[in-house]
Amino acid sequence: MSQADLDVIRRVLAGETDAFDLLVRRYQQTIFRLTYRMTKNVEDARDLAQDAFVQAYRALGSFQGHASFSTWLYRIAMNLCLNHLKAAGREDPAEIDGRLGDEGPDALEALEAAERDRALSAAIAELPPQQRATLVLRVQQGLSHRAIAEVLECAEGTAKANYSHAVRTLQTKLRQFRG
Amino acid sequence: MMPCDEIREQLLDYADGTLATDARGLIARHLAGCPECRREAAAVSAVLDRVLALPDPALPDNFWEQFRATVLRRVAAESPPREGVWTRLRARFGDFSVLRPVPAIGVACALGLMLAIGLMHAPHRRDVVQIEMLAMADSLPIAQNLDVLERFELLENLDLLEDLPALRSPDFRLRMGRS
Numbered sequence: 001m002s003q004a005d006l007d008v009i010r011r012v013l014a015g016e017t018d019a020f021d022l023l024v025r026r027y028q029q030t031i032f033r034l035t036y037r038m039t040k041n042v043e044d045a046r047d048l049a050q051d052a053f054v055q056a057y058r059a060l061g062s063f064q065g066h067a068s069f070s071t072w073l074y075r076i077a078m079n080l081c082l083n084h085l086k087a088a089g090r091e092d093p094a095e096i097d098g099r100l101g102d103e104g105p106d107a108l109e110a111l112e113a114a115e116r117d118r119a120l121s122a123a124i125a126e127l128p129p130q131q132r133a134t135l136v137l138r139v140q141q142g143l144s145h146r147a148i149a150e151v152l153e154c155a156e157g158t159a160k161a162n163y164s165h166a167v168r169t170l171q172t173k174l175r176q177f178r179g
Numbered sequence: 180m181m182p183c184d185e186i187r188e189q190l191l192d193y194a195d196g197t198l199a200t201d202a203r204g205l206i207a208r209h210l211a212g213c214p215e216c217r218r219e220a221a222a223v224s225a226v227l228d229r230v231l232a233l234p235d236p237a238l239p240d241n242f243w244e245q246f247r248a249t250v251l252r253r254v255a256a257e258s259p260p261r262e263g264v265w266t267r268l269r270a271r272f273g274d275f276s277v278l279r280p281v282p283a284i285g286v287a288c289a290l291g292l293m294l295a296i297g298l299m300h301a302p303h304r305r306d307v308v309q310i311e312m313l314a315m316a317d318s319l320p321i322a323q324n325l326d327v328l329e330r331f332e333l334l335e336n337l338d339l340l341e342d343l344p345a346l347r348s349p350d351f352r353l354r355m356g357r358s
Binding site for chain 1: 191195197222223225226227229230231233234235236238242243246247249250251253254255257259260261262263
């Protein structure tokens, strides 16, 4: 694990609790992106990311360093997201907020890109939570299958299978979108 | 040349960059000569690229400042985290993973279970009393002939073979209370 993270954790545990701010600064964007990809809602994503940091602070004394701090933090955030999705039920893809893509020189092209992003976001939102989690962790966070298995507490083979199912489903959906 | 089915099974790993060099070369050679698999490979890559390129949400300027302030305020209301005993031991003596708490708890549970099974199969207190009563029943005839017991000390001191004449003597019979 990162020595810098470990140093900060030791300082916090030694009583210098303000040092926790360094971990928040270091990981806030990564964790927020993760929760946002899972929920597709800014407010929910913000609340879940903040909850993840507070839970991590509470449990910092039990952090044993077998996995990296980031993997441990991902696990906390991902568990919160999965519980949130379970509690909320599957959201209506039509309600997913999707920002329009960056405006290109050609308005029609920008509109097409935006539509495609919206369709893709909707397709991701329709994936079963474990597949969605695997896809987000692999593609957007760049985690290895082994790290994903650690975060989601499943077998590496399961993580790979979930990833493969997710990509195939998206491929089919995009093909339908093109149509 | 590998069959297309086998190649397509590995296209996700190929697009993901997780294949070993040899397997990667094999697939690259196949794709060079197979337009259908090449199209399939392009479709898989397109999904991954698009998921990766999904836009982040538009956030207000002070979003991160407020985010961190909320986390730190909530964290300040918590009791400071303390290093767990196990983590302290690990830091001092190294990672003696054989003695991790989980296996220790498992061993303790197994011992507890063995003790419980032992107690379940041990004789019940009532059974023990019954056994003691049976043993006492053997001693009952002796107890009924109390005069023998009363003179037990005298009998004990006799060597029956050597003192046979003494036993037959009228004096001994008199001492035993028999005529």
